[in-house]
Amino acid sequence: MAKLRFGITMSLDGYTAGPQQSVENPLGVGGMRLHDWAFPLAAWRAPHGLEGGEVNESTRVVEESLANIGATIMGRNMFGGHPGPWNAAEPWNGWWGVNPPFHHPVFVLTHHPRPPLVLEGGTTFSFVTDGPAAALELARRAAGGRDVSLAGGASAGQQYLVAGLVDEMEIHLVPMLLGAGEPLFEGVRDLGGLQLVRTVAAPDATHLKFARR
C-alpha cells in the first residue's frame, strides 16, 4: 500500500517552530532559521521555480522526499491564515501564491468546512473536517498508487504518530536551540515501531530517517 511519509525540520531542543506564530511570522520567533539548511539547495529551489543553488549531502534527502509523492496532507496551522471559521469575504489561500509548489492534491486538516480551492499547476487544496484517518484515505485515493506526504506541522504529525499511521518519518535535525515554541513530540509517548534506518550528516542538518523494519 502507498506509504504515509512524514518529513519535518526540528531544532536540537525539539521545536518545529518558534514562539508567537502569526501571519507575519508563520514559523514564530527565530523559526525561519530552522530552514536555512534547505533554502540554498538547488533541490529545494527548483520546485519553487527558482534557478541555481547548492548541492550537498542534503540534496539526495530532499530529492527522495519529493519523489513518488501523489498527494500531501497538512494541518490547518501549516496552511495558515487565521484561527476559527474561514473568512469567505477575504479567503486565505495559503502561503504559496497562485502556483504552489505541490502540483498535486493537498488535504488540509481543519474543523471548519470550506469548498476545495483549485490553484494553478495542479495544486488543489481540499479541506477535511472528519479527522486524520479520513484525510489519509482521501489522500491515498487521490495519490493514484504513489505515496502520501505528511508535510506538518507538529500537531498534524502528532495526530498521525499517535494513531500509528506514519510509515516513514524523516527528522531534519538542526543543530540550534529555539528555547521555546512548538514541540514536535508533545503528547507522543513512543514511535510505534518506527526505527532509525538511516542517518545523513549534512553541513547544516542531520537527517534521521525512521521506518518500520
Place this chain on the structure above:
Amino acid sequence: MAKLRFGITMSLDGYTAGPQQSVENPLGVGGMRLHDWAFPLAAWRAPHGLEGGEVNESTRVVEESLANIGATIMGRNMFGGHPGPWNAAEPWNGWWGVNPPFHHPVFVLTHHPRPPLVLEGGTTFSFVTDGPAAALELARRAAGGRDVSLAGGASAGQQYLVAGLVDEMEIHLVPMLLGAGEPLFEGVRDLGGLQLVRTVAAPDATHLKFARR
C-alpha cells in the same frame, strides 16, 4: 587552557532521564534504555572492570570522551542518593561502589557541604557549594593540564551552558521517545557559539559533537 567537555545522552524528544527519578530508578521510568547504545561496548565495559563487549561506530566516540580527562564535574542529582543535607549516619557514596570508574578527582555541585570522600582507584569526590564557576576552577587545577569532563546531569549541563563555560559538547542522540522526564535544554536559549563539528552515525545513537570554530 584545558577544555570543559560536556557529554550526555538524550532522547529524540530531548530528555536525559525519564520521569519519577528515585534511588531505585535513578534514570527515571524508561530512562535506563537511553544508555543501551553504550552498555554493550567494550570501550564502556573496560573502565567498569568488565571484559568483552562490542566494537562499533560508537567506540571511537566513547574512547575519545575518556581520553585526556584529568577531572570530572557532576551535579548532585547525578551523584545521587537523596535531596537536602547529607546524611552523616548513613552516607550516600555514589552509584559506583568502592572503586568508581573515574580514577581521578570528581567535583560534585551541591548546596550542602560535606568533607571529601576518598574511594579506591584514585577517585576522590569533593563537594563544592560555591557554584559551577568555582567547581570548574577547582577541577581545572586538579586536572593538571588535562581536560575536565562535565558528566551531567541535565541541570548541571544547563548551568554551564548558560554561563558559556562549555568548550565542547557531545550529544548522544538516541532514536527513541521518553514522552516526559528531565529536558536537557530547559532554560537554555542558545548554544553560545557552539557549532556542530562532527556527526557519527552508530547503530543505536547519533553522536553530535559541538565546539567553538
